[in-house]
Amino acid sequence: MALLEIREMTHFFGGLRAVYNFNMKLEGGELLGLIGPNGAGKTTVFNLVCGFYRPTEGEVFFQGSRTDGLKPHEVTALGMARTFQNIRLWNSLTVFDNLCISQHHHLGYGLWDAVWRTGRYQENERRVRRTAEELLEVLGLSHYAMEYPKNLPYGFQRRVEIGRALSIRPSLLLLDEPAAGMNPAEIEELIELIRWIRKEFELTVWLIEHHMRVVMNVCEWIKVLDFGETIAEGPSEEVRKNPRVIQAYLGEEEPAYA
Amino acid sequence: MRRFTSLILYALLSLVIITAAQGRWVNPYILQIAMFVGINIILSTSLNLVNGYMGEFSVGHAGFMAVGAYITSVLNVWLFSSTKVFGPAVLSPSSAIYLFPVTLILGGIGAAVVGLLVAIPSFRTRGDYLAIITLAVNYIVKSSIENMQVIGGARGFMGMSGIVNAMQEVVNVPWVLIWVLTSVGVTVWLLHRFVNSTYGKGIVAIRDDEIAAEIMSVDTRRMKIVAFMLSSGLAGIAGGLFAHILGYINPGTFTIMKSTEALVMVYLGGMGSLSGAILSAVSLTLILEFFRPLQVAKWVVVPLLLILLMLFRPEGIMGHREFTDVFPALRRFFPSHGKEK
Numbered sequence A: 001m002a003l004l005e006i007r008e009m010t011h012f013f014g015g016l017r018a019v020y021n022f023n024m025k026l027e028g029g030e031l032l033g034l035i036g037p038n039g040a041g042k043t044t045v046f047n048l049v050c051g052f053y054r055p056t057e058g059e060v061f062f063q064g065s066r067t068d069g070l071k072p073h074e075v076t077a078l079g080m081a082r083t084f085q086n087i088r089l090w091n092s093l094t095v096f097d098n099l100c101i102s103q104h105h106h107l108g109y110g111l112w113d114a115v116w117r118t119g120r121y122q123e124n125e126r127r128v129r130r131t132a133e134e135l136l137e138v139l140g141l142s143h144y145a146m147e148y149p150k151n152l153p154y155g156f157q158r159r160v161e162i163g164r165a166l167s168i169r170p171s172l173l174l175l176d177e178p179a180a181g182m183n184p185a186e187i188e189e190l191i192e193l194i195r196w197i198r199k200e201f202e203l204t205v206w207l208i209e210h211h212m213r214v215v216m217n218v219c220e221w222i223k224v225l226d227f228g229e230t231i232a233e234g235p236s237e238e239v240r241k242n243p244r245v246i247q248a249y250l251g252e253e254e255p256a257y258a
Numbered sequence B: 001m002r003r004f005t006s007l008i009l010y011a012l013l014s015l016v017i018i019t020a021a022q023g024r025w026v027n028p029y030i031l032q033i034a035m036f037v038g039i040n041i042i043l044s045t046s047l048n049l050v051n052g053y054m055g056e057f058s059v060g061h062a063g064f065m066a067v068g069a070y071i072t073s074v075l076n077v078w079l080f081s082s083t084k085v086f087g088p089a090v091l092s093p094s095s096a097i098y099l100f101p102v103t104l105i106l107g108g109i110g111a112a113v114v115g116l117l118v119a120i121p122s123f124r125t126r127g128d129y130l131a132i133i134t135l136a137v138n139y140i141v142k143s144s145i146e147n148m149q150v151i152g153g154a155r156g157f158m159g160m161s162g163i164v165n166a167m168q169e170v171v172n173v174p175w176v177l178i179w180v181l182t183s184v185g186v187t188v189w190l191l192h193r194f195v196n197s198t199y200g201k202g203i204v205a206i207r208d209d210e211i212a213a214e215i216m217s218v219d220t221r222r223m224k225i226v227a228f229m230l231s232s233g234l235a236g237i238a239g240g241l242f243a244h245i246l247g248y249i250n251p252g253t254f255t256i257m258k259s260t261e262a263l264v265m266v267y268l269g270g271m272g273s274l275s276g277a278i279l280s281a282v283s284l285t286l287i288l289e290f291f292r293p294l295q296v297a298k299w300v301v302v303p304l305l306l307i308l309l310m311l312f313r314p315e316g317i318m319g320h321r322e323f324t325d326v327f328p329a330l331r332r333f334f335p336s337h338g339k340e341k
Helices: A042-049 A072-077 A095-101 A111-116 A119-138 A154-167 A184-200 A212-218 A236-241 A243-250 B002-022 B028-053 B061-080 B093-119 B128-146 B160-170 B175-196 B198-208 B210-215 B220-246 B256-269 B274-290 B292-312 B328-332
Strands: A004-013 A016-026 A031-035 A057-062 A080-082 A172-176 A204-208 A221-226 A229-235
Touching: A004 A042, A016 A042, A016 A229, A031 A042, A031 A212, A042 A057, A042 A172, A042 A204, A072 A080, A072 B210, A080 A154, A095 A119, A095 A154, A095 B198, A111 A119, A111 B175, A111 B198, A119 A154, A154 A172, A154 A184, A184 A204, A184 A212, A204 A212, A212 A236, A221 A236, A221 A243, A229 A236, A229 A243, A236 A243, B002 B175, B028 B061, B028 B175, B028 B198, B028 B220, B028 B256, B028 B274, B061 B093, B061 B128, B061 B160, B061 B220, B061 B256, B093 B128, B093 B160, B093 B175, B093 B220, B128 B256, B160 B175, B160 B220, B175 B198, B175 B220, B175 B274, B198 B210, B198 B220, B210 B220, B256 B274, B256 B292, B274 B292
Parallel strands: A031 A204, A031 A221, A080 A172, A172 A204
Antiparallel strands: A004 A016, A004 A057, A221 A229
């Protein structure tokens, strides 16, 4: 059983074809990159996979069950977590709470337990808190547990967002431009971090990225999108030399008119 | 032991108030104000759940209050007293003493169900548009009651003082006051525990970033239903008590003016702060009473205070903080759940 399988996924925004005939199969354990020029439809692919949009056509299977048409939190509950291009942390809640609330889908108690503080509430709340504490610890964020995310340096905010995604205990992690807005030193750290979490948490990682340094260093397999269509796919080195990719990124040489 | 400090303090305070009322040490006017303070605490804390913690803008809180007020009053009058409209009492009037809390809760449940009228549109709409829906619900409730001649229509509904008297005939203690105090305690306790659990903090996540909440595992629809129903249900209970304090209600009481009063209390106290909502409910009720000699000018002075507040302290008195955040020394006595690791 493949971890994630996407069959002929197509999506329209009104008359605009954002994604066309997207096919993919992840067996589990890969580190896959999705690249393409601005507006190629990369984030749309993520939004379709995680259930935020419903594809106009095609099918998505995750962990063997069909997920297109499910609500995002239902897809998340199956073990898919993501980060966002523009960091979307809950800014009026502490870093610690951010990592707790993301475990909402397996809280295991409801309003009644919360009000009466039943045994079930105590037990589950302890578990959720422990998970959050452990994650903050391994990510080197314990120091910031009681801070509000907006007060943290940019690189750390990204780290918290990755931590929040990990608290879901995902088997597939989608990273949407994790290096956006980072300085070279932070990018080096990020590359280390992605490699490490993939090994540590035995994850499949799928990332969108513009920084070639990250893509070439981290990804084993790359898929290239342009105007919603897959124009190239293969191991990193091969894709880099592909003329269609170079053309999509650098543009075509226009004939000179007199 | 620390866990029970607030409970013990509140029980003591309630006991003092009840004794004072029982021994007629305070005049009925002061007692009535004390009861209105209680009603306003319930209204402002419950509205704070939606406006403060969840970040929606509900301007129709009085509508839910009206539903609760009418359901409880009509049930009580139908069950426990003989009237021209409903005929003879269904049960003996003396049983009101046991069944009053039941009808009060039924009123709350009815209001919570009407709260669904707002909760369901909130799946697709939010912000200003949802505010208009809450306003519409307020008007729907008010106009529906106005057009129901059985329960008095626009003339209003009365007979609740008979119920209160019937309760006092069995055991002569100030029953309405006792139930107001109990309801305030239950409301604050319930909301405190809800918003301090990871489960309840899901609604704060919705306020901060609904898309992130939905994608990062919060069932936003369920949380919205829970928040709106809890909020409107508590408003319904406040309405039921309000009806029994006055002994007479009419639809005109539950207009947008009443909703605005609750709104002002939420914004005065600080959004997303339970202690702020309590503080402002107490102070605003007292200020309004204090300015009563000013008569109509009161409605110039009080809004002026609001303008000044918005200019100099737009986040409200407490603004997303609780008492224990402002005075950390208090944590020795009151545990602030969730703030410590």
